[in-house]
Amino acid sequence: MAVVELSGVHKIYGTGPDPVAALDGVDLRIDAGEYVAITGTSGSGKSTLMHIVGCLDTPTSGSVMIAGEDISSARTDRLARLRNRSIGFVFQSFNLLPRLDVQKNIELPLVYSGVTARDRRNRAREAAEKVNLTTRLTHRPSELSGGQCQRVAIARALVNDPALILADEPTGNLDSTNGAEVLRLFDELHASGRTIVLVTHDPAVAARAGRRVELRDGRVIRDGRT
Amino acid sequence: MSWFAGLLIGLQEIREHKFRSFLTMLGVILGVASLLAMFGLTAGIASSWRTTMQQMGGLERIGVIDAEVSLELADLAALSPGRTLADAEALRASSRFISHVSPEMQTGATLSATDGATITGRITGAWPDNLVVSQHEVQSGRFITPLDVERGSRVVVLGSTAARDLWPSEPEADRVGRTITINGRPFTVAGILVHYQREEDRQRNLRRGSTSPGSQRGGSVSLAGGRGMGGARRDPFQWKNNSIIVPLTTFYHEFRSGTEDAAPLAMAKIDQLNFRVRDLSHFREALDEASSVLRQAHRGIDDYGFDTREDWFDRMETSLRATQLSGGLIAGVSLLVGGIGIANIMLASIAQRVRELGVRLAVGARRRDIFLQILAESTVIGVLGGFLGLGAGVLLLKLLGAIAPMDNPPVVELSAILISVGFATVVGVLSGLYPAWRASNLDPISALRYE
Ligand SMILES: Nc1ncnc2c1ncn2[C@@H]1O[C@H](COP(=O)(O)OP(=O)(O)OP(=O)(O)O)[C@@H](O)[C@H]1O
Ligand SMILES: [Mg+2]
Numbered sequence: 023m024a025v026v027e028l029s030g031v032h033k034i035y036g037t038g039p040d041p042v043a044a045l046d047g048v049d050l051r052i053d054a055g056e057y058v059a060i061t062g063t064s065g066s067g068k069s070t071l072m073h074i075v076g077c078l079d080t081p082t083s084g085s086v087m088i089a090g091e092d093i094s095s096a097r098t099d100r101l102a103r104l105r106n107r108s109i110g111f112v113f114q115s116f117n118l119l120p121r122l123d124v125q126k127n128i129e130l131p132l133v134y135s136g137v138t139a140r141d142r143r144n145r146a147r148e149a150a151e152k153v154n155l156t157t158r159l160t161h162r163p164s165e166l167s168g169g170q171c172q173r174v175a176i177a178r179a180l181v182n183d184p185a186l187i188l189a190d191e192p193t194g195n196l197d198s199t200n201g202a203e204v205l206r207l208f209d210e211l212h213a214s215g216r217t218i219v220l221v222t223h224d225p226a227v228a229a230r231a232g233r234r235v236e237l238r239d240g241r242v243i244r245d246g247r248t
Numbered sequence: 249m250s251w252f253a254g255l256l257i258g259l260q261e262i263r264e265h266k267f268r269s270f271l272t273m274l275g276v277i278l279g280v281a282s283l284l285a286m287f288g289l290t291a292g293i294a295s296s297w298r299t300t301m302q303q304m305g306g307l308e309r310i311g312v313i314d315a316e317v318s319l320e321l322a323d324l325a326a327l328s329p330g331r332t333l334a335d336a337e338a339l340r341a342s343s344r345f346i347s348h349v350s351p352e353m354q355t356g357a358t359l360s361a362t363d364g365a366t367i368t369g370r371i372t373g374a375w376p377d378n379l380v381v382s383q384h385e386v387q388s389g390r391f392i393t394p395l396d397v398e399r400g401s402r403v404v405v406l407g408s409t410a411a412r413d414l415w416p417s418e419p420e421a422d423r424v425g426r427t428i429t430i431n432g433r434p435f436t437v438a439g440i441l442v443h444y445q446r447e448e449d450r451q452r453n454l455r456r457g458s459t460s461p462g463s464q465r466g467g468s469v470s471l472a473g474g475r476g477m478g479g480a481r482r483d484p485f486q487w488k489n490n491s492i493i494v495p496l497t498t499f500y501h502e503f504r505s506g507t508e509d510a511a512p513l514a515m516a517k518i519d520q521l522n523f524r525v526r527d528l529s530h531f532r533e534a535l536d537e538a539s540s541v542l543r544q545a546h547r548g549i550d551d552y553g554f555d556t557r558e559d560w561f562d563r564m565e566t567s568l569r570a571t572q573l574s575g576g577l578i579a580g581v582s583l584l585v586g587g588i589g590i591a592n593i594m595l596a597s598i599a600q601r602v603r604e605l606g607v608r609l610a611v612g613a614r615r616r617d618i619f620l621q622i623l624a625e626s627t628v629i630g631v632l633g634g635f636l637g638l639g640a641g642v643l644l645l646k647l648l649g650a651i652a653p654m655d656n657p658p659v660v661e662l663s664a665i666l667i668s669v670g671f672a673t674v675v676g677v678l679s680g681l682y683p684a685w686r687a688s689n690l691d692p693i694s695a696l697r698y699e
């Protein structure tokens with residue numbers, strides 16, 4: 023079953039004399055339970071692709087199906103709902119809220135899906151357990167190491183039990199030890215049956231995924247098993 | 249996300265930035281404080297005026313006064329007997345819209361108590377109806393009765409101050425039944441009237457723990473001490489507390505007949521004639537009724553007029569409204585400034601929090617969630633500012649009272665509190681609308697990229 027299905031996706035930035043085609047006709051299908059690594063040089067369109075798959079952005083043209091739903095013409099509220107329920111996004115720069123503690127940061131998606139405070143607490147704790155962070159729930163992000171921050175972000179991405187987990191260079195801001203720890207988490211998540219799409223520059227990281235998609239100038243130039 | 253969750257986020261935001269939030273609220277605080285102070289001051293004036301008015305007989309009391317005879321009747325003016333006791337009898341006989349009639353004769357007199365002091369004062373000859381028309385209340389003993397009037401009994405009813413002045417050494421004693429002389433003639437004290445005072449004076453005196461009318465009055469004087477000569481505070485009830493009332497017939501026989509051109513009692517001139525309207529909804533009818541009765545009694549000569557409290561009441565309301573309007577204007581301007589302040593700070597704080605909003609959008613916040621969050625925050629600021637403003641307003645009133653003691657102490661009514669806080673809330677909501685709209689239109693990607 024396809025969790026993601028892109029066909030003929032274009033993303034053009036700028037309407038002036040020299041528009042940039044960040045994505046230039048991308049076709050891509052990702053099935054449930056796959057672990058896909060997206061690679062490519064800087065500026066090749068990896069982040070743009072992730073944003074569109076993550077419902078943070080919409081394509082200029084082409085069709086995008088997420089969990090069986092066509093989002094290329096969806097309204098902003100619908101996109102917000104998909105981001106909330108179906109997608110967990112992990113950013114390179116963590117994007118935690120500095121003034122909320124770990125617990126509240128993990129709970130954040132649940133706040134917007136109408137979960138009661140007590141359920142939020144319980145589910146956030148479960149998610150924290152999966153990333154081994156139960157001892158840090160009352161700390162603020164500024165009191166955590168980079169690796170711990172990224173684990174909080176992963177817990178936040180997991181907390182609503184989404185169909186798809188997206189990570190844009192999740193280890194980019196981490197040293198190798200912490201990076202390895204984070205990658206090990208993705209392996210575990212994949213092992214437990216989740217669909218994972220991960221952007222990386224690191225061939226070794228790409229090698230851990232079952233499938234590698236390489237972009238150049240907004241096009242898929244390689245797609246195959248590692 | 250619910251309003252409530254938005255409120256929590258708003259509160260959190262305010263807790264994180266206490267000082268900034270306080271500065272933001274300052275305009276609202278000042279606005280609400282001045283609104284409340286304005287309401288308090290005008291309500292104080294209004295309530296004093298109302299009690300004073302009530303004590304003087306209320307709107308229902310109408311006085312018959314002399315009036316200039318119209319030109320065409322000027323030659324015949326002498327035909328009218330003027331304001332006599334017959335007028336009072338005629339008014340009493342026609343009682344459809346008039347419930348009580350009180351004619352009064354007055355003169356200065358010397359009173360002395362054999363076991364007390366000698367004082368001078370104004371004595372009034374009156375009917376029993378005077379009790380209602382002048383809104384008297386008896387503290388002990390009784391008022392003038394119809395029998396007193398019929399018999400011309402030598403009884404007197406004393407106001408609390410007059411009684412105290414007659415027996416200054418025994419403020420607590422019951423003086424009913426004692427004998428005094430008025431202009432040398434013996435009278436028995438039939439009753440003592442209650443000590444009239446404004447509500448706020450009464451409460452102040454209660455707090456001071458004094459109970460007797462005498463010491464109460466002393467308390468109120470000493471409180472005003474240092475303000476002007478003898479510290480005499482304007483007391484609207486002074487004249488009532490100095491009442492010395494005897495039956496009208498007694499008055500006539502003892503102090504009137506023989507002295508002047510001795511008209512018979514029925515034709516005797518009276519100094520004051522007041523009556524009470526039975527029902528305020530028939531005020532006009534009562535005036536018409538009195539007018540036709542008097543026209544007949546005065547043989548068609550229009551040498552009488554009516555003194556109603558209506559004009560007075562209208563003037564009072566107009567001036568109150570003017571005060572409220574100007575106070576409201578000041579408060580309105582500061583609330584407006586406060587609102588602009590909130591909007592401004594909210595815009596600045598959104599600019600600071602673009603990334604946060606981006607993160608919220610990324611994890612699934614809808615536009616309306618962001619909108620609500622910002623609106624809730626500005627509303628919380630408005631409401632909190634409103635409550636702080638209430639406190640500031642009360643302090644302001646206390647301060648005003650301390651520097652310049654007022655004849656009409658301010659009254660803080662519940663409605664004033666609700667209106668003030670309501671305005672602050674509205675200001676909070678309105679000033680949040682534009683920032684909330686701006687914030688809710690952020691695009692998630694550019695918000696996340698924002699540095
Ligand atoms: N908002 C934007 N406006 C204009 N051009 C943009 C915008 N976002 C991306 N681009 C352009 O689109 C192209 C693809 O950018 P993208 O961020 O997807 O690259 P990337 O593969 O993620 O690169 P990196 O590995 O450096 O993160 C780049 O040429 C970039 O300049
Ligand atoms: Mg990128």
